[in-house]
Amino acid sequence: MKDSTRIRRWLGRVAAVVGLLVATLMGGAFLLSRADGPVLIFAGGPLRSGEPVAFADLDWTALDAQTELELEIVGARSSLTLWFSVHEGIPYVACDLDCFDGKLERWPQQIELDDRVVVRIDGKRIDGRLIHVPHGSAEYEAVRAGRLRKYSGEAGGRAASEAAAHNAVVEFGEVLTGRSKKTEPGDRLYRLDPR
Numbered sequence: 200m201k202d203s204t205r206i207r208r209w210l211g212r213v214a215a216v217v218g219l220l221v222a223t224l225m226g227g228a229f230l231l232s233r234a235d236g237p238v239l240i241f242a243g244g245p246l247r248s249g250e251p252v253a254f255a256d257l258d259w260t261a262l263d264a265q266t267e268l269e270l271e272i273v274g275a276r277s278s279l280t281l282w283f284s285v286h287e288g289i290p291y292v293a294c295d296l297d298c299f300d301g302k303l304e305r306w307p308q309q310i311e312l313d314d315r316v317v318v319r320i321d322g323k324r325i326d327g328r329l330i331h332v333p334h335g336s337a338e339y340e341a342v343r344a345g346r347l348r349k350y351s352g353e354a355g356g357r358a359a360s361e362a363a364a365h366n367a368v369v370e371f372g373e374v375l376t377g378r379s380k381k382t383e384p385g386d387r388l389y390r391l392d393p394r
Contacts, residue, residue, distance in 0.1 A: 235247045235248050236248075236269045236271070236278045236319060237269055237278050237279050237280045240280070242277045242278060242279045243277065243278045243279075244276065244277065244278065245271050245273075245276055245277075245278060245317070246269060246271040246278055246317050246319045246324055248319075248324075249319045249322055249323055249324035250322060250323050250324065251323075251324050251325075251326075252323045252324070252325060253325070253393075254325050254326070254327060254392075254393035254394075255393065257320075257321075257323065257325065259285045259288050259289065259290050260285055260288050262285065262290075262320055262321060263283075263284060263285035263290075263349070265283075265320065265321070266282055266283075266349075266350075267280050267281065267282055267283070268280070268281060268283045268290075268292075268318055268319065268320040269281075269318065269319040269320070270292065270316055270317075270318055270319075271316060271317040271318075271319075272306060272309045272310065272313070272315075272316055273313060273315035273316060273317060274309060274312055274313025274315065275306075275309040275313075277309075278317075279306060281293075282346075282350060283391075284342065284345050284346040284349050284350075285345075286338075286341055286342045286345050289390055289391070290318075290390075290391040291332070291342050291346070291388060291389065291390055291391065292329070292388075292389050292391065293346065293386060293387065293388045293389065294306060294307045294386060294387045295386045296386070307387040307389075310329050310331075310389065314328045314329050314330070315327075315328055315394060316328065316329055316391070316394075318391065326393070326394045327391045327392060327393055327394050328391075328392045328393075328394045329389035329390070329391060329392075330389060330390045330391075330392050331387060331388070331389055332388040332389065332390055338390070339388055342388060342390075343388065
């Protein structure tokens with residue numbers, strides 16, 4: 200009798216801890232979905248703050264000195280922080296992980312449904328569209344080479360350590376999902392165009 204009472208108390212405590220953990224996670228997810236943009240590495244809600252400007256009013260080449268921008272996927276009503284690069288004055292973003300035919304859904308699948316985005320960078324908000332750049336195209340090869348230079352870490356510092364960690368995760372993910380055995384890479388590259 201004593202052992203069964205102890206087991207019931209122990210199970211009750213485990214259930215309470217699990218319940219508290221689930222409630223905390225659900226509350227956190229709710230708050231993040233209402234946040235003005237992403238919070239650190241977590242996806243957030245729609246971008247509300249920032250001065251609205253026209254796409255052409257930004258000097259994208261000068262902004263290329265920054266490593267990240269915030270991107271709202273309008274159809275999904277969520278936002279995330281992404282690395283970006285600029286090629287010939289045009290900004291590009293990419294998903295380097297196995298974006299299609301993979302085991303997890305990623306943001307490019309949301310872009311396939313609705314390509315409208317809002318970008319926030321340098322305190323400014325810009326409406327745009329993401330246009331897929333096909334693998335093997337001249338544009339793809341040129342932009343990828345530029346991204347590699349930008350994030351290769353030759354300058355050292357934060358970009359170097361982040362790029363090394365990022366590449367390790369991508370390589371591990373491609374082995375884990377089987378993408379490394381396929382001929383076409385699993386990444387997706389997108390050009391940001393005005394809307």
